[in-house]
Amino acid sequence: MIAKEKDQVQFIEFHQPALESGDYHLKVEQTLDYNGRDADLKTYGRELTFTVQGERFEPLSPNSIYAVFPPSESLGDHSNVLPHITVKRSTLPWERYPGFEDENLSWLILLLFRDSDFEDEADKPQPKNITLGELLEGEENIFFPKDTELQLGQKPKDLLTVIDIKKKYIKDILPSHNDLAYLAHVRKASSSDPILEKEFLPFRNEYATIISNRLPEPNGRSIVHLVSIEGRYTEDGFDFLRAGDEDLIRFVSLASWSFDCVDPNQTFTQLLQRLNHQPSTPRLPENDNPQTEKYLANGYITVPHGLRKGSKTISWYRGPLNTGYNTETYEFPVKAADELLRYDSAIAMFDISYAAAWQLGRMLMLENRRLAIELYNWKRQHSQNLKRLEQLVSNLPLISRRVDKLINFIPPNLKEWFNGVELLKGIPFNYLVPDERLLPPESIRFFWVDPLWIDCLQDGAFSIGRVTGADVEDDHNIRSDQDFNLNEERKITGIIMRSKVVSGWPGLIVDGYDQAVADLDSIDETEGNILPLLRMETLAEDVLICLFQGEVKTVDIHLEPESMHFGLDAPTVESPEWSKNLRDDNGELMDEFLISPIPWHNEEKEVVNLEELAQKMNEYLKLDEFTSAQFGLQMIEGVQKVRFVYQE
Structure with a gap:
């Protein structure tokens, strides 16, 4: 198992x-004896035919694939990786057989082709x-088993995807029959937390993974196909049906993807380590003008501003992503957005940040017509009920005059919306990051959520x-007793990241800590240091935002266990052969156990002999049984982690 804090990943054969x-044909019979004589025996029966349908010919749906590695169309230093595909249904690789009675062997394999494989x-x-x-x-000179039988529900008009490859190109890259035992395994995430284990993990964190037996093209393009080998293997290996080297072998392809191995700076770790994180907060470059720098240091930008009488000017604007914690407050409600304009006479410029937030809140609510009507009706009903109750209890001195607390119940939809905008949900991106220079490509920024900005948006x-003075007074009474504002004690901070990592590696894990510690191994990872993650969401293909409760000072970004990949240790000056370090039961590397060189089926094409590699591993580990589960554990490259620390 690979353990981290309370979570574990279990490898299953x-x-x-x-x-x-x-x-399936099911037949049930029941014989009844009425009088103890054979003549009085009556037999009743029922027959039923049904089919258990699983994937066989049709391509896998995108929803059934959890992840592939290397990521599709990615560019990186993947030349030491054994590509893999992870599917959400954990039984899929064992739902059919590659050969007769091969019960525990996968009927799906990954075929990796390099551009350099082909003469033409x-x-x-x-x-x-x-x-x-x-x-x-069938077709002439294209070899595929002719004795394949259709099952119920499979029709001749069904579409499928096939690839045809000359025998000479695949005879040296196909896994042997014995290799099949190590190509697939199941990974199940579990937790020592009984609540998580009971309520969530058993239902969503069990996946099947299929590994390739070949390394990708160095400095070139590779394409991987998930193909069916149902009924095509014997104990001697793949059955080519007596095809010649120039004949085509047909495979049913259930999924495929391609990637390039070119730039070593495009790996997960390298991309993160090269992120621009100076400055630490979203702000424009420093300015020599002290008055201008005062605004820039707080994350402001200049924007065109049209005044009510038609004149135009340039004003300051800052979104809710602040460079520090704002302790300012305001007495709500306000009558119009202009009430929230601020004017700096020293530089003759407006600050429109809070006015823009108020106006945005009003527009967002009006845009959601159903919710706007529900809010209006609720406020009107609340006001009417409040007046009735005040009349009823006005002569009862023992009852508090603040009877509005008895009826001030927020409808769930409204409460959800107002709570959502506290976490910046539904706010247009150009209000969050109004200038690209605040978040340039391949960058990460720390920020505080400005509670006053959110209050202004909610009031809008x-x-x-809200039309008359009485409406303003009613809104004041309602809001004073409701949780429509951020609590000053609830400090919300976060990070926003723009990088290829977001799109290239789905399933990132981001951990936030309230300590500023640069050393990856020295932080005290306890519940007191880990901040609750309030929101983690991709705002665009390459933009990720994370919000934490409390002041985040250190952030660790790494891959979840299901995103771990498999590979070998590339040759170096000190170790010129391909090799593999072994791991203990907890997934920790054991430097004293090193397999070198790696056994190959074909060293020139870098096709690994999985059976022999597994045997060499077990010579060191000396386990009673060495299965695909142990093999998968040994082949993982581990979960990479990169740390960022907030610099004031």
């Missing part, structure tokens, strides 16, 4: 389905769509239906 995919461009595998009928009918939203 296989997960057999309750029923194999295929057709036309020889490269080109996926094409055909019907199931055409697959079974709450102004719906």
